[in-house]
Amino acid sequence: MAVGRVVVVGAGVYGAAVVAELVRRGAQVTVVDAGAPAGGTSAASFAWTNSCGKQPRAYHDLNVAGMEAHRRFAAEGDWHHGGGNLEWADDAARQEALTGKVAAVQERGYEVRWLDRAGALALEPDLDPAALPADGIAHFPREGWLDPVALVGHLLARATAGGAELVRHDAVTGLDVHHGSVRAVRLASGRRIAVDAVVDCAGPAAGRVAELAGLTLPLRNTLGALVRTSPVGAAVGRVVHAPGVHLRPDGGGRLVLRTRDVDGATHVADDGRMWVDDAAVDAVMEAGRALYPALRAASVQEVRVGERPIPGDKLPVLGRVVELPNFHFAVSHSATTLCLHVGDLVAAEVLGEDRGDALAPFRFERFAASPPGGA
Numbered sequence: 493m494a495v496g497r498v499v500v501v502g503a504g505v506y507g508a509a510v511v512a513e514l515v516r517r518g519a520q521v522t523v524v525d526a527g528a529p530a531g532g533t534s535a536a537s538f539a540w541t542n543s544c545g546k547q548p549r550a551y552h553d554l555n556v557a558g559m560e561a562h563r564r565f566a567a568e569g570d571w572h573h574g575g576g577n578l579e580w581a582d583d584a585a586r587q588e589a590l591t592g593k594v595a596a597v598q599e600r601g602y603e604v605r606w607l608d609r610a611g612a613l614a615l616e617p618d619l620d621p622a623a624l625p626a627d628g629i630a631h632f633p634r635e636g637w638l639d640p641v642a643l644v645g646h647l648l649a650r651a652t653a654g655g656a657e658l659v660r661h662d663a664v665t666g667l668d669v670h671h672g673s674v675r676a677v678r679l680a681s682g683r684r685i686a687v688d689a690v691v692d693c694a695g696p697a698a699g700r701v702a703e704l705a706g707l708t709l710p711l712r713n714t715l716g717a718l719v720r721t722s723p724v725g726a727a728v729g730r731v732v733h734a735p736g737v738h739l740r741p742d743g744g745g746r747l748v749l750r751t752r753d754v755d756g757a758t759h760v761a762d763d764g765r766m767w768v769d770d771a772a773v774d775a776v777m778e779a780g781r782a783l784y785p786a787l788r789a790a791s792v793q794e795v796r797v798g799e800r801p802i803p804g805d806k807l808p809v810l811g812r813v814v815e816l817p818n819f820h821f822a823v824s825h826s827a828t829t830l831c832l833h834v835g836d837l838v839a840a841e842v843l844g845e846d847r848g849d850a851l852a853p854f855r856f857e858r859f860a861a862s863p864p865g866g867a
């Protein structure tokens with residue numbers, strides 16, 4: 493299409509990346525968020541950039557491209573952190589699963605090496621040696637973590653400097669669709685914006701935005717939570733996946749910790765309030781202290797709950813909708829890994845650039861072909 497007015501719904505990592513790429517290509521863009529930019533799932537993300545065991549191959553490749561895009565863009569700010577990821581197991585079955593995962597990703601050309609205890613301590617000197625096995629510790633050196641809120645801030649600042657309009661605290665509540673095309677976006681404030689294209693980057697609420705255009709996007713969102721500590725005087729330099737806890741640095745000496753048990757102890761009330769049972773928070777802190785003794789002096793500063801946007805078959809939903817060709821999606825889990833690369837692909841398609849079949853495995857239409865789980 494000729495460059496025209498595009499409305500991007502949602503200003504999390506996907507919305508910010510799409511807007512920045514649209515503006516770079518000369519489009520006139522308004523990004524609308526129902527709340528504050530980066531106030532949704534992106535602020536509650538473990539934000540581990542990886543493609544460690546992701547299936548199928550096309551999804552693995554998309555994540556690897558996402559990791560590369562972050563490395564290329566990293567020079568523009570300080571939100572991207574490398575150092576890789578350490579992972580080990582504490583019983584034979586889990587060690588076998590880890591060995592299988594390592595072999596499978598190596599076969600795809602993904603970098604990984606095995607370390608012994610001394611090798612892991614050379615990277616993470618403040619780990620308690622007693623918490624580590626003698627060997628069989630995997631290090632994935634190309635992985636890392638992000639500060640998604642800082643990244644969103646930077647992308648939006650760049651976009652608004654380039655002419656984009658940022659609307660905060662005003663939800664998209666209606667889409668005017670006529671003759672197979674979205675003509676206007678309606679906001680809760682009463683404002684109506686005429687559009688040439690719309691991109692749905694509403695994260696866990698993407699299905700509700702799609703519904704406004706008469707589209708059914710099956711989602712199976714899940715809750716997850718991060719436990720953020722007070723500053724810790726320990727050298728924690730990377731993402732660590734230990735058997736009892738997953739953690740990473742979070743800037744300012746703080747750490748974020750998570751486990752599946754914490755996710756399982758997360759609740760949401762009818763009014764939208766979300767919380768985590770205290771016992772699960774205590775347990776994850778204990779597991780962290782067993783790994784890094786310096787954590788004994790730290791306290792819990794924040795428990796942040798987020799809702800993962802998970803399409804029905806767990807794969808991203810990206811790009812143009814065939815039956816409504818000026819309506820586009822950018823919705824998935826792992827969007828902190830994927831955002832820059834996907835932002836580029838989706839923005840290119842909005843503006844009619846031919847990117848071959850890069851988005852083919854992730855099209856919305858696959859749900860019409862085989863509804864996941866009968867959804």
Ligand SMILES: Cc1cc2nc3c(=O)[nH]c(=O)nc-3n(C[C@H](O)[C@H](O)[C@H](O)COP(=O)(O)OP(=O)(O)OC[C@H]3O[C@@H](n4cnc5c(N)ncnc54)[C@H](O)[C@@H]3O)c2cc1C
Binds near residue numbers: 800801
């Ligand atoms: C606990 C947890 C751990 C995670 N760990 C990782 C990880 O390690 N690595 C990884 O890559 N990913 C991870 N993820 C997933 C990742 O965080 C998400 O995929 C990503 O944040 C989604 O970004 P988004 O921009 O799509 O959504 P969001 O950040 O939720 O942004 C959507 C925005 O849309 C706005 N919105 C909604 N409805 C409307 C409307 N009607 N009108 C206007 N605005 C609207 C919301 O206010 C929100 O700001 C994790 C998620 C969680 C919860």
